[in-house]
Amino acid sequence: MDPDNRQRDGQVVKITLPQSLVQRLQKCVHPENQSRFIVDAIEQRLSFEEQFAALEETAATWMQTNDQDNLPEDEFTNWLNETDGYWSQAQQ
Numbered sequence: 782m783d784p785d786n787r788q789r790d791g792q793v794v795k796i797t798l799p800q801s802l803v804q805r806l807q808k809c810v811h812p813e814n815q816s817r818f819i820v821d822a823i824e825q826r827l828s829f830e831e832q833f834a835a836l837e838e839t840a841a842t843w844m845q846t847n848d849q850d851n852l853p854e855d856e857f858t859n860w861l862n863e864t865d866g867y868w869s870q871a872q873q
Contacts, residue, residue, distance in 0.1 A: 791816075 798806075810818045 806815060806818070
């Protein structure tokens with residue numbers, strides 16, 4: 782997404798955040814960059830969720846068409862390990 786279009790095409794959304802999260806945001810991100818930071822965080826999380834949904838769909842299809850006793854668990858475990866913990870961070 783074009784960063785310049787974020788402001789022009791934006792929509793104001795009222796949400797409630799935990800006070801501790803707001804304090805961390807204010808401490809770590811300059812006020813002028815906070816909206817962009819939040820947009821980037823949401824985009825990153827949505828991308829993960831979409832990829833995970835596609836993975837679940839693919840796995841379900843694979844399990845329907847293959848012998849479930851021969852699941853490539855080692856390959857899947859290796860893939861999870863290669864994500865450098867992103868999997869566990871996203872599940873929190």
